[in-house]
Amino acid sequence: MRKFLVISYDSDEQQSFADYILSRTGDTALAYVNAVRPYAAAVMALELEHLQRQVNGLTSISQPRLLAGMKDLNTHRRLSNL
Numbered sequence: 010m011r012k013f014l015v016i017s018y019d020s021d022e023q024q025s026f027a028d029y030i031l032s033r034t035g036d037t038a039l040a041y042v043n044a045v046r047p048y049a050a051a052v053m054a055l056e057l058e059h060l061q062r063q064v065n066g067l068t069s070i071s072q073p074r075l076l077a078g079m080k081d082l083n084t085h086r087r088l089s090n091l
Contacts, residue, residue, distance in 0.1 A: 017049035
């Protein structure tokens with residue numbers, strides 16, 4: 010069994026939920042939350058190991074580098090709207 014953080018969003022209530030799920034697969038974790046929260050418009054499962062890598066990556070990025078990445082995202086967003 011693996012540990013998942015499943016994030017879901019209820020667009021009617023504009024509320025997000027974070028559920029901790031123990032499951033064999035991400036698909037099974039998603040299915041469980043979809044069954045429990047049928048009103049959720051979007052659901053995403055993140056495995057604990059993946060989350061830990063993401064947190065470690067974020068912790069190692071300096072603030073100037075993070076700001077530069079945000080600027081690149083904003084530039085990309087503006088260019089894609091042309």
